[in-house]
Amino acid sequence: MLGVLPSIIVLGLAALAALHLAIRHPSPPENVAARFTASSALAGATGLQCIHFVEEAATGFNERFPALLGFPSMPFSFFVVFNVVWIAIWIASIPGLRSSRRIAFFAAWFLAIAGTLNGIAHPLMAVTARGYFPGLVSSPFVGLACIWLWSRLRLAARPSAPVARTLKTE
Numbered sequence: 001m002l003g004v005l006p007s008i009i010v011l012g013l014a015a016l017a018a019l020h021l022a023i024r025h026p027s028p029p030e031n032v033a034a035r036f037t038a039s040s041a042l043a044g045a046t047g048l049q050c051i052h053f054v055e056e057a058a059t060g061f062n063e064r065f066p067a068l069l070g071f072p073s074m075p076f077s078f079f080v081v082f083n084v085v086w087i088a089i090w091i092a093s094i095p096g097l098r099s100s101r102r103i104a105f106f107a108a109w110f111l112a113i114a115g116t117l118n119g120i121a122h123p124l125m126a127v128t129a130r131g132y133f134p135g136l137v138s139s140p141f142v143g144l145a146c147i148w149l150w151s152r153l154r155l156a157a158r159p160s161a162p163v164a165r166t167l168k169t170e
Helices: 002-024 032-059 061-068 076-098 102-129 139-156
Strands: none
Touching (some): 002 102, 032 076, 032 139, 061 076, 076 102, 102 139
């Protein structure tokens, strides 16, 4: 299970950042339209993450990523279960995002952060490996979708501008 360590460290840091954002930046009740747009962005990013997961699973990411860092392979069963559980969480979070559930915002922020990092890391790993690295083809699409998700989450969590008060002259 030592092969899981690099993923746990990176994703653990992403989870801490997501937790901070979900707690410190709740979505105001009036941001209904922004939450709906964010939930659509979450659905799209989750769909692309599904494609990315299939590419990684089919091309041996669970073996090549730990090996790149000098670790033994990650058990394939762990890799599959971990990814399927997170995909299910993201799907379940879509309606929760619309209704401003903090746990849904945590899941969405986690995908936004981890997916953006994914879009950067896979091309860098391909450069390091001097060729194709598992997940390379789909990672830029995931990265872009997660940047879009990030921007929509920021809007959904943005406090409303104070309403300007007008003075009546008599």
